Amino acid sequence: MPTITLCMIVKDEEEFLERCLNSIKEIIDEIIIVDTGSKDRTVEIARKFTDKIFFKDFNDDFSELRNFSINKATKEWILVLDADEMISKNDLIKIKQLIQNNENLGYAFIQRTYFNKPLTKQWNYSKDDDYEESKSYLGWIYRGITRLFQNNKGIKFIYPIHETIIESIKHINGKILNSKIPIHHYGLLRDKDSIIKKNELYKKILINKIGKYKKLSFETELKIQEEIEKETLR
Incomplete structure (x- = not known):
């Protein structure tokens, strides 16, 4: 069975980190955590799940941090999540099925950002949604995001914000398939x-x-x- 490294960048994420890691740990073979200066219990929580914790300053460039993290990965596939995200338990088997296909270098997900007030034209109401992860919130905005990909030296993130690997995958003539799996994102529910x-x-x-x-x-x-x-x- 192909293996997966989870790569994360964190700072002061004690509110969300444990939930994120618990949501995904059963299909993960290695966890890489890059901390950029937490002053709360983030590192303490991370140590419950992994000893592969690295420390790096943030220089206004998220791609730099992402690339630092994926360069530490030793497994066949890489999954990237933020601490305020999670994946439904019901979708974990789908991820394991996806990585058995080596023809695709990457897989796109649907990032749902939950909020309790309608935002932008991409707004969707949670009322009739099948996912329990959405039930406590009015709805979400969404965007496509490629977060699962093969551990390939030719794949790297670019752009300092809303960093992406799509262009590097295209550069090496790789294919990206839409998995249609949602990543549940709770970043707009912070204080x-x-x-x-x-x-x-x-x-x-x-x-x-x-x-x-x-x-x-x-x-x-x-x-x-x-x-x-x-x-x-x-």
């Missing part, structure tokens, strides 16, 4: 101060990098961040 701090960091990085990458999506993302912050503060 307001944490959300404001995170949004300010994202906006700062976006503003500094728009000129460098010349991607319209960065400008669009900045507008979305501003909308989310406005709704959060209502």
Whole structure:
């Protein structure tokens, strides 16, 4: 059976980390945690699950951290999650089935970001959803995100924010299949101060990098961040 390394970047995630790791641990063969300066119980919690914990400063570039983490992986496949995310137990068997197919270098997921106020045109209500993970929240916004991929030296993350491996997979003529599996994301359910701090960091990085990458999506993302912050503060 093919093996999986879980790679994570964390900082002050004691509220979410244990739930995330418990949700996925039964199909994971190795856990790599990169901590960027936690001052709470994050590292203590991580040590319950792995001894492969590394420490690295954050230099306003999430790709740098992601690449540092995946370079530590020793298993055949890599799964990337954030501490405020989880995968339903019902979907774990699907992931094990996916990695038995070596023809695809990567698999895309649907990241559902839950919130209790409607946001943007991509809003979906939880009322009739089958997943228990959504039942406590009004609904979610979604985006496609590639988080499961083969441990291949040619695959790396690019862009300092909303980092992606898609371009590197395409560069080596690899295929990405849509798994249609949701990643349940609870980042907008944090306290307001944490959300404001995170949004300010994202906006700062976006503003500094728009000129460098010349991607319209960065400008669009900045507008979305501003909308989310406005709704959060209502």
